[in-house]
Amino acid sequence: MKIGVGVVTFNNSQEDLRKFARAFSIAAREVTPAVSLFFVDNGNPSHLSDLFQKSPDGNLEVQALPSQGNVGYTRAINRLMKAAFDENKLDGFITANPDGAFHHAAYLNFIKRHTEFPQAVLEARQFPEEHSKVYDPVKLDTSWCSGCCIFIPRKIYEKVGPFDENFFMYMEDVDFSWRVRSQGFQIKLCPDVLYCHFVFGRPINETAIKQQYVSGRYLAWKWGHRRFFRWAQKTLLRKKGFTQQSLPALTEKKPHFSRRERMVTYFKRAFFFSETRW
Amino acid sequence: MVDSAEGDINKTKDLISVVVRFHDPEKLPQLDEALFSLSCQTYSKIQVILVVQRNTQMDESFLNALKLLIAKQPFEDPAIHKAAYVDIPNGMDGRSELLNQGIKLADGQYLAFLDYDDVVYNQSYELLIDRIRDSKFPVAVGGCILATQERITDDANREHPTNNYDGNPGHLYTVSKRPYLEPGSAKTKLDLIAANFIPIHTFVLDRTQIDPTLLKFNTSLKCYEDYEVLLKLASKYEFDFKLLDTPLVEYRIRNDGSNTIPTHEASPQVRQQWEESKRYIENLKTNMMIQVNAKDLSDLVKSHDRLAAERKTLTFQIAAIWYSLTEAWTPIKKLKRLGFSGIAFTAKKLRSIRIFFFRCVRYND
Numbered sequence: 001m002k003i004g005v006g007v008v009t010f011n012n013s014q015e016d017l018r019k020f021a022r023a024f025s026i027a028a029r030e031v032t033p034a035v036s037l038f039f040v041d042n043g044n045p046s047h048l049s050d051l052f053q054k055s056p057d058g059n060l061e062v063q064a065l066p067s068q069g070n071v072g073y074t075r076a077i078n079r080l081m082k083a084a085f086d087e088n089k090l091d092g093f094i095t096a097n098p099d100g101a102f103h104h105a106a107y108l109n110f111i112k113r114h115t116e117f118p119q120a121v122l123e124a125r126q127f128p129e130e131h132s133k134v135y136d137p138v139k140l141d142t143s144w145c146s147g148c149c150i151f152i153p154r155k156i157y158e159k160v161g162p163f164d165e166n167f168f169m170y171m172e173d174v175d176f177s178w179r180v181r182s183q184g185f186q187i188k189l190c191p192d193v194l195y196c197h198f199v200f201g202r203p204i205n206e207t208a209i210k211q212q213y214v215s216g217r218y219l220a221w222k223w224g225h226r227r228f229f230r231w232a233q234k235t236l237l238r239k240k241g242f243t244q245q246s247l248p249a250l251t252e253k254k255p256h257f258s259r260r261e262r263m264v265t266y267f268k269r270a271f272f273f274s275e276t277r278w
Numbered sequence: 279m280v281d282s283a284e285g286d287i288n289k290t291k292d293l294i295s296v297v298v299r300f301h302d303p304e305k306l307p308q309l310d311e312a313l314f315s316l317s318c319q320t321y322s323k324i325q326v327i328l329v330v331q332r333n334t335q336m337d338e339s340f341l342n343a344l345k346l347l348i349a350k351q352p353f354e355d356p357a358i359h360k361a362a363y364v365d366i367p368n369g370m371d372g373r374s375e376l377l378n379q380g381i382k383l384a385d386g387q388y389l390a391f392l393d394y395d396d397v398v399y400n401q402s403y404e405l406l407i408d409r410i411r412d413s414k415f416p417v418a419v420g421g422c423i424l425a426t427q428e429r430i431t432d433d434a435n436r437e438h439p440t441n442n443y444d445g446n447p448g449h450l451y452t453v454s455k456r457p458y459l460e461p462g463s464a465k466t467k468l469d470l471i472a473a474n475f476i477p478i479h480t481f482v483l484d485r486t487q488i489d490p491t492l493l494k495f496n497t498s499l500k501c502y503e504d505y506e507v508l509l510k511l512a513s514k515y516e517f518d519f520k521l522l523d524t525p526l527v528e529y530r531i532r533n534d535g536s537n538t539i540p541t542h543e544a545s546p547q548v549r550q551q552w553e554e555s556k557r558y559i560e561n562l563k564t565n566m567m568i569q570v571n572a573k574d575l576s577d578l579v580k581s582h583d584r585l586a587a588e589r590k591t592l593t594f595q596i597a598a599i600w601y602s603l604t605e606a607w608t609p610i611k612k613l614k615r616l617g618f619s620g621i622a623f624t625a626k627k628l629r630s631i632r633i634f635f636f637r638c639v640r641y642n643d
Binding site: 015018019022023026101103104127128129130132137138191192194196198199277278 | 307310311314315317318320322350351352354397398399400428430449450451452453454455456528
């Protein structure tokens with residue numbers, strides 16, 4: 001099984017990228033054939049390829065796509081996914097945030113779990129601070145998967161399509177998960193696939209918070225949840241400096257989801273989109 | 279302050295050595311997580327000292343497998359780490375001896391401890407070492423998250439999808455998390471004398487400021503071995519508690535009985551050993567001297583109402599406290615009103631007095 005990893009960088013520290021590259025190389029040694037890395041810089045040049053060239057390990061291929069500037073995470077990751085599936089004919093694609101590190105058995109266990117659950121998008125367990133959303137501890141089903149590190153099989157990509165590029169960043173993973181589930185596939189959280197995500201102590205970024213509300217508003221509009229839409233829009237207008245004119249336009253043709261399809265959504269706990277364990 | 283000349287200065291500057299103790303080959307996945315969390319630290323000058331309690335199942339190939347496990351973690355310097363077997367004589371508890379041997383192997387200026395079944399968050403050592411540098415104290419303590427885990431098996435007759443990668447059925451499912459201490463519960467060294475609230479993986483020590491003879495864990499203790507060392511350190515040095523409300527580590531409690539903590543289910547023999555360890559600690563507290571800040575003692579007096587409300591008996595076995603005269607007077611009067619007896623003081627200098635608690639003092643609500 002040939003898999004690829006997609007990384008979108010945005011002004012990440014060289015220290016983070018070096019750690020990512022080291023962990024990537026170690027995990028790649030555990031599987032054959034080679035794991036391909038596809039990356040694109042949305043910010044300043046990351047020189048990620050150079051970090052891998054210094055690695056003595058040969059079991060990986062690195063492909064850099066030319067930067068198009070800060071076009072948003074979703075467009076960038078879709079370009080990488082297209083390169084992996086359409087141009088390189090890979091069997092599976094892993095999204096990975098560059099401020100993180102793969103556990104050495106991550107690829108190996110992703111492949112094992114895919115063999116076990118071929119009809120599922122697989123989510124890594126974030127480490128050491130695990131996401132608090134609930135999952136079935138026996139069947140491993142969960143309501144949505146965080147794009148921080150997920151495995152998408154070719155079959156599901158071909159059926160469901162890429163991420164919705166109307167999301168600049170944030171919540172494109174929630175929307176993707178719901179589309180996956182509404183088409184009869186599953187989302188599984190893999191407790192034995194660890195992805196270390198360096199989120200602790202990250203300063204509160206007001207721009208990022210604003211973007212969360214923008215994405216949340218669009219998500220609610222798309223899936224027809226009026227209350228959540230009103231809440232997100234009201235917050236943007238009252239607390240985040242938006243006016244009616246400056247709110248992002250919702251001009252795209254609204255997709256139609258049947259009542260059965262919309263049953264996969266969950267809008268009750270703000271941006272958690274799930275019951276939580278703590 | 280401390281005479282830095284007494285510390286162990288022949289150590290690699292800025293390096294932190296983390297002593298990880300391990301004893302059960304079946305718990306490799308948990309050790310793997312502990313090591314992975316160390317390798318993901320933002321503080322990169324880090325050395326793992328893996329000390330393994332040897333048993334009959336373990337040979338050189340197992341030790342090599344452990345070294346390989348360390349090599350599989352994305353550490354910046356993979357050559358710096360050490361792994362070694364420790365033979366524990368019959369009748370001796372291995373927990374303290376493992377720590378002592380680990381300390382001997384450690385090369386770093388800074389020292390920390392981590393049990394194989396716990397994890398540290400990414401910025402732990404960076405923040406704690408920053409506190410040591412800022413405060414000039416040799417000990418910095420951080421906050422802790424208590425995670426409750428259940429091993430998920432197919433006991434409920436539900437279809438079990440898979441084994442975990444360790445080959446054991448099921449996996450450890452985190453049911454809940456909460457702060458180990460109530461947020462905002464300011465703690466001082468005096469609280470440490472009342473009871474241990476510092477798990478072993480929540481602090482970092484600067485060995486260049488610490489008398490190396492104090493860093494020796496008592497091998498006769500079946501538990502509280504870390505508490506004893508903390509008390510000895512507290513008697514001589516200042517602790518920095520600024521990060522107590524910042525979660526830096528995770529303390530994992532499992533429902534399969536594999537934690538080494540006193541429980542009611544333990545056998546009578548084990549419970550007796552724990553009682554003996556407890557008595558030893560109480561005796562140590564009775565005879566120790568401790569240096570505390572005036573404010574800490576004042577805060578302790580203020581907390582009396584809270585303690586009384588919890589209907590707990592607090593036993594103080596502080597033999598002597600150095601104290602500032604100007605700030606001490608009011609708390610001393612309050613202490614007397616609260617029922618402390620046997621207080622006497624002797625002026626050593628104009629602005630300092632020594633308070634003696636001649637005997638154990640008990641007070642109830």
